[in-house]
Structure formats: structure tokens, C-alpha cells
Amino acid sequence: MIAVLNAMVLAASDWSYVAGAYIIVVGVLATYSAAVIIRGRKVGKQLPAKDRRWSSE
Amino acid sequence: MTSSTPGQRAGRFDMHPDGTASHGSRVLGSILLIAVAIFLIVALVASPPDGAGADAMGDMVRIMYVHVPVAIACYTAFMVTAFASAMYLWKRTEGWDCLAAASVEVGIVFTVLTLATGSIWGHTAWGTWWEWDPRLTSTALMFVMYLGYLALRRAVVDPQSRAKQAAVLGLISFINVPIVHYSVDWWRSLHQTATIGRLDPTIDGLKLFALLFGMVLALLLYAWLMLHRFRLQWVETQVEAKGLDTALAERRAEAVADGGVR
Numbered sequence: 197m198i199a200v201l202n203a204m205v206l207a208a209s210d211w212s213y214v215a216g217a218y219i220i221v222v223g224v225l226a227t228y229s230a231a232v233i234i235r236g237r238k239v240g241k242q243l244p245a246k247d248r249r250w251s252s253e
Numbered sequence: 254m255t256s257s258t259p260g261q262r263a264g265r266f267d268m269h270p271d272g273t274a275s276h277g278s279r280v281l282g283s284i285l286l287i288a289v290a291i292f293l294i295v296a297l298v299a300s301p302p303d304g305a306g307a308d309a310m311g312d313m314v315r316i317m318y319v320h321v322p323v324a325i326a327c328y329t330a331f332m333v334t335a336f337a338s339a340m341y342l343w344k345r346t347e348g349w350d351c352l353a354a355a356s357v358e359v360g361i362v363f364t365v366l367t368l369a370t371g372s373i374w375g376h377t378a379w380g381t382w383w384e385w386d387p388r389l390t391s392t393a394l395m396f397v398m399y400l401g402y403l404a405l406r407r408a409v410v411d412p413q414s415r416a417k418q419a420a421v422l423g424l425i426s427f428i429n430v431p432i433v434h435y436s437v438d439w440w441r442s443l444h445q446t447a448t449i450g451r452l453d454p455t456i457d458g459l460k461l462f463a464l465l466f467g468m469v470l471a472l473l474l475y476a477w478l479m480l481h482r483f484r485l486q487w488v489e490t491q492v493e494a495k496g497l498d499t500a501l502a503e504r505r506a507e508a509v510a511d512g513g514v515r
Contacts (some may be wrong), residue, residue: 210312213377217316217370218297221323222289225368226361228362236273236485242492250275250484 273484281477284444285470286314292318292463292470300459313377314456318463320326320370323363326361329475330360341416347490350416353423355482357402359475364396379443387436388444395433398426412493 245251274282296318303310310317337353372382383389393411402422409415432439435447456464 204429207386207500208276211379213373214297214312217319217373218293220369220373221294221319224362224366225474225478229481232478232481232485233272233274236481239485239488239492240271240273243488243495245270247491248271248484248488250273250278251270 258485264366273481273488275480278477278480281473283479285473285477288470288473292466295459296463299434300463303456303460313374314460315463316370316374320367321376321464322467323366323370325468326471326475327360327363327367328430328434329403329472330356330363331395331427331477334360334402334428335401335422335427338420338427341420342424347412347416348487351486351490352419353420354406355479355486356398357423359478359482361396361403362478363471364392364399368392368396375443384443386443387440388433388442391429391433391436392451393424395429398429404427412490412497476507 240248296315300315301316302312303314333356334353337349337356341349341353368389372391375384375389376382402419405417405422406419409418435440437444
């Protein structure tokens, strides 16, 4: 019984580390992506569309 | 059957035409969102925990599915920086400088993730968040060197001088990247050696699939981030050049006016 409980506690502990790692990776990448896109929109307004070759305008 | 022009096609969900997005980047971004959701299911639900045995990692093996891919993405980013830096020194065109600078910033983000996920892994596997082990130390050094690259770009005002100095530093900094990769083979290290970089990988089945899926996803994420970051760098360079031109024109006009008064 104690062995089973120990195994469950260890598994729960492992999952908290796993969840932490995934939350950090997804969170940092999502935040960085949003920051780059928002910066692009702000700075892009200062440049005419003809200088933004990828623009569909 | 009607066909649409590129402008019409992009216009369907082109809400911010001023930004760094294009039709292609939006399509890739949408595919990546779906792929990330599938990856999370494969890595966290479908793939089994590491089996029994003294070296079994249990559920902690799932950290490897993100740790290894982000590390590969950061190597790729710095490899692109080195290539773009060499090309800049050869061609002297601002596109290569923009590519190098953009790739360093994206690479630093992936390096932070490599260090963070590695540290979480280390806390359970080795009982410590940080160890001055050859792999960890050389990775930290790589991180600091590329931070120095970004600091240099902010410190030098003249665009051409900045691009030249940054290109040299981009090449010098890359020397550390193979050292990071081979540190586990060259020195006695706590860090394990390559998991799949040999003919007899130590994992198989769904675990190997999750790891390979993570690698492909990380490289595609790098490519998508680079599309946006490179365009942002390009726009910033053009805005800076226009600002310099305007300042020079104003200075000349002032000089002419001063000459007229005298």
C-alpha cells in the first residue's frame, strides 16, 4: 500500500515538472511571437507598402 | 470556376496589412497551431512513460520531447547567423545583416528554453537545478556570447560599422556551438550523450515519434518566427535609414540657411 502511495506521489511530482516545462516552452514562444507581430505592426506603419515586399496592399 | 488574385486571396484574413504577415506566413502559422495541438496530445497523452529499469525516466521522458527540439532549433538559429554573417562580409548587403540579427534573437529565445527545460530535467534527474557541467556551462557561455551580439548591435550607431562588427562577432560566437554539441563526448559530463544521433537510438515507437515530431515542429516554428522577425528587422533598418536621410536633409537645409544669413 505504502509502495503504491509512494509511486503515486512520485508520479504526481514528475507530472508537475513535466507540466512546468511545457507551460514555459509554450508560454515563452507564444509571448515572443505576439511581441514580434505587435512590434511589426507598430513599426510597419512608418514604412510605405511598396517597401514591404511581402505586403498584399 | 473563378480564380482570385494574390491581393484578394490575402485580403480574406488580412486584418493588419502594415504588419510582418503575408498570406504564406498566415497559412504556415495556422498549420503550426494545429500541429502544436497534435504534438501536445502525442507527447503528453498518447506516448507511454519510459519503461522499467534502473535508468527508466518514467513520465520525465516527456520533457525530452521539448528539450531536445528547442536545443536543435537554437543550434540551427546560430548556424543561420554564422552563414548570414559570412555572406554579409562577402556581399555587404543589408539583407544578410538583417537575417543574422533576426536569427540571433530567435536563437536566444530557444537557448533560454533549452536552459530552462534542461534545468527542470536536471532537478529531478540529478537533484540540482544547475551544475557546472561541460554541456551546461558551454550552453550558458553561448547564451552570454549571443547576448553580447545583441548588445553590440545596440551600442554601435553607424549602420555599416554595426553590421560589419556584428558579422565578425556572429562568426566568432559560432565557434562555441560545436563545442556545446560535442562537449558530452569530449569531456566527462553529467549530461547524457545523443539519444537518436546514432544508428541504435535508445528510444523507439511512440516515444521516438514524439521526439522526431517535436524536432520538425521546432524547426518549423523557427522558420515561421524568422519570417516575421526578419521582416521586422528589415522594416526597422529601412525606417532607420529614412530617419538618417531626413536628419541629413534637415542639417543641409540648416547649413544652407545659415550660409544665406551670413
